[in-house]
Amino acid sequence: MRPEDRMFQTRAVILSTLSLAFLLSLRGAGAIKADHVSTYAMFVQTHRPTGEYMFEFDEDEMFYVDLDKKETVWHLEEFGRALSFEAQGGLANIAILNNNLNITIQRSNYTQAANDPPEVTVFPKEPVELGQPNTLICHIDKFFPPVLNVTWLCNGQPVTEGVAESLFLPRTDYSFHKFHYLTFVPSAEDYYDCRVEHWGLDQPLLKHWEAQEPIQ
Structure with a gap:
């Protein structure tokens, strides 16, 4: 595997569960028009912040899981009254990602992904x-x-x-x-x-x- 391929693979696995529930890239391609978009996103990494688990709807933050306090934090209180999410579900997925990250780091010979400036x-x-x-x-x-x-x-x-x-x-x-x-x-x-x-x-x-x- 080429170094650049390993670098991309490392980045992809670190962020492998960007679950974009908007019919992938077709939203902006004209083939399908999505009225609403919901996005679950989670990542883990070897630096702080060590990870994140969040959900947004139509690009508005709904909630995230506080990985230290192990609880769901709602962006607005009314979201929490109308909806529910068990923090343990997010924590379980984060644990799986951490395991996958460690395996990927070892298999990629610790090749780091490129730093993209903001x-x-x-x-x-x-x-x-x-x-x-x-x-x-x-x-x-x-x-x-x-x-x-x-x-x-x-x-x-x-x-x-x-x-x-x-x-x-x-x-x-x-x-x-x-x-x-x-x-x-x-x-x-x-x-x-x-x-x-x-x-x-x-x-x-x-x-x-x-x-x-x-x-x-």
Whole structure:
């Protein structure tokens, strides 16, 4: 087996259970139009986070299994009242994946998959009005493996309050994307950066944002 084939096989097995229940790639091909898409996705790896088990519907997060607390965590409380999912089912699948990962690592002579660097964009959730609360969104896209360090900066200083983040969300090409959020009040004096660190980057990537003065 060629090295590049082993590398692809390693990546495919690590993420082998991206169960995309939208009739595969036909959704965007014109052959079949899917009204709704449900996605189960799980992965394991040898670095933190060591794994993830999640479910989304029409690209909205529904729940994930907290692998440390061994419980189902619903994105919204009403989802948990209307639906149910036993965390043990997800944990059992994660255990199988871990076993398969160990076997694959040994058979691939510990060949590591390539590090794909992320693409990063920053944008406000709502149209910006100075002095009105808003949310900045940092979208980190097309990266592999699912290992990131993300920091919000305001005027060059780290911000830890008012921040939130999504899970690692799967893409059909076995890469990932992720959202980080910062609640803030726009002003003409402040500027913001989303700093992203990833193994595919030679140095941290800073994506800049600041409020623009309205055109008179």
